[in-house]
Amino acid sequence: MRFSLLKMKCLICSDEINNSRMGVNACRACAAFYKRAEAQGDKLICKDRRNECLEKSERVRPFERLLGKALFGQCLIKFSDSKTSCRKCRMARFTEVLEQAREKSPASEPSSIGSNLNKESPQIAERIVSTFTDHRLYKKYDLFLIFIQPYSVCTCENRHLARLLYLTESGKDTGELLGVLYPTSYSSMLTTWRLTREAMFGFANVAFDEFECLDNTSKDTLIEQSLMFLDLMESTYRVRRHFPEDTELRMVGYTTYLHISDLEKLFEKCPDDVDKANLINEFKRALTEFSRTIRQQFEIAQPTDVEFLALLGLSFWSEEFVGHDDSLIKSASRIRSEILNELNVHYKLCGVVNYAARVGQIFCLLINCMVRIFCGFFVSSSYLIFLSYLIFLSYLIFVSSSYLHSSYLLRIFMKSLPATGAAKVNEDYQVFKLLNIFGGEVQSSQ
Numbered sequence: 040m041r042f043s044l045l046k047m048k049c050l051i052c053s054d055e056i057n058n059s060r061m062g063v064n065a066c067r068a069c070a071a072f073y074k075r076a077e078a079q080g081d082k083l084i085c086k087d088r089r090n091e092c093l094e095k096s097e098r099v100r101p102f103e104r105l106l107g108k109a110l111f112g113q114c115l116i117k118f119s120d121s122k123t124s125c126r127k128c129r130m131a132r133f134t135e136v137l138e139q140a141r142e143k144s145p146a147s148e149p150s151s152i153g154s155n156l157n158k159e160s161p162q163i164a165e166r167i168v169s170t171f172t173d174h175r176l177y178k179k180y181d182l183f184l185i186f187i188q189p190y191s192v193c194t195c196e197n198r199h200l201a202r203l204l205y206l207t208e209s210g211k212d213t214g215e216l217l218g219v220l221y222p223t224s225y226s227s228m229l230t231t232w233r234l235t236r237e238a239m240f241g242f243a244n245v246a247f248d249e250f251e252c253l254d255n256t257s258k259d260t261l262i263e264q265s266l267m268f269l270d271l272m273e274s275t276y277r278v279r280r281h282f283p284e285d286t287e288l289r290m291v292g293y294t295t296y297l298h299i300s301d302l303e304k305l306f307e308k309c310p311d312d313v314d315k316a317n318l319i320n321e322f323k324r325a326l327t328e329f330s331r332t333i334r335q336q337f338e339i340a341q342p343t344d345v346e347f348l349a350l351l352g353l354s355f356w357s358e359e360f361v362g363h364d365d366s367l368i369k370s371a372s373r374i375r376s377e378i379l380n381e382l383n384v385h386y387k388l389c390g391v392v393n394y395a396a397r398v399g400q401i402f403c404l405l406i407n408c409m410v411r412i413f414c415g416f417f418v419s420s421s422y423l424i425f426l427s428y429l430i431f432l433s434y435l436i437f438v439s440s441s442y443l444h445s446s447y448l449l450r451i452f453m454k455s456l457p458a459t460g461a462a463k464v465n466e467d468y469q470v471f472k473l474l475n476i477f478g479g480e481v482q483s484s485q
Contacts, residue, residue, distance in 0.1 A: 047384070050136045051129065059387040063140045065133070073133045076126060083127040140390060220281060223295035225305055231292035235270050236262065243355065249370040257367070265360040272354055272408060275337050276347050286330040299326045333408055340404040345385050350405060352378045359409065 047056050049066040060070040076083065223231070239262055243250040250258065274290040282288050287299040297305070302319045309315050342350060356371040379398070386394030 047388075051132050061137070062390060062392060063136050064387075065136070069129070069133060072126075072129065076130050083130055085125050085127040220294055220296055222301050223291040223297050223305070225309075227295065228291065231295060232270075234292065236266055239266060239269060246352075247355075247374065249367075249374065253367075257364070260362060261355075261360060261367075264362070265355055265357070268357075268360075268409065269351070269354055271333060272350060275333055276342070279334075279337055286334050287326065289326055289329060297326070299323055336404050336407045340400050342401065342404065346382070346401055349378050349382045350401065353405060357405075357409070 047059070047064050048054065049056050049069055050064050051069040052066060054066045054068075056064060056066050059065065060067065061073070065073075240258070243258075243262070245251075250261070253261070277293075278288055278290040278296070281290070282296075285298075289297045291297050302322050306313075306315050306319060309318075353375055356374045358368070358371065361367045361371045382398065382401075383394065386397060391397060
């Protein structure tokens, strides 16, 4: 990968360290010295009687003084080492660092960038500053800096493309849509899904050398396997930021949302032969289950921006998505270990003492979401079939647009569905006609 583990320095002696001790950035030698000398604090005496032995001005001798001693035949004085100089001043420096660490409160959760916005007028203030997309704040984290830069660029491009799509359909001026979230439309769902897919491609290509070196087939496979899960995790994180109080809402794209009360309006222009009532009920059930399960898991864990970036990397390189390629499995395992190591460093810098428990919460969030998605409510619902259709058709669009007119491939895909979904193929085929995902009216093969 394009990063190395963050190097820290001991706040007492300035040596490079990989781990913190006693809740502060201290090397093993200084920590051991403090434990031994803590009981002798009142008995220690400063060598220079000024308690300034660790000051830089005292440690660095001017060149003239060294040269003068050499001229008079005296031995050159070595630069003072804080480890071997004054024990009194070394102890005072350690005590000062500990007191400063106690004064700082643990890193708090970042505040939400939005409020419970009215779904009829979902406008977000243009001047609201989001710390999440400002990658300059992550300079001290090598891994997360690599993550946040491509993520910011890809989401920014995706957001503007989605706005242009909406403006093209509505005929509005480009200045009317800045900073606004708007309800999704069924005609834009497939395009939104394709934009999300391309954004994930861009993110993975920039963030991971291992992904960039893969052949196109392996890239397509990895993206197709992980896209639905990554999109759900990422959209859930964003909907918590924009609509922290509204649990019946789902972010469909980077600028569009779907509320459970807007389903009838979403499907009001459906063809007459579509069972609109049944379709709306299925979507309501899917959104309700989403609120009760996935959204609830995020509310429990409340991941921070940095933790979400770690979740994004861990999700992308999950064992469930990398397939059976041995080299890819090894690369994925190594990347996950590096992500966890960097997350460990982040917790230490934030002063989180019991960070092992926090890592456990993050893993519980990841596993619970994955179990609920692949083994829970989506399996038997039309929503899974709908998303599967979108993934499959997005892949066909990526390979060749001529495939879109092949009903033979569509029938093969329907036959390959699991038994829980195949029983509803005839009924769910109306979703294709409903969402107009072929770019025109789809003729039934019957």
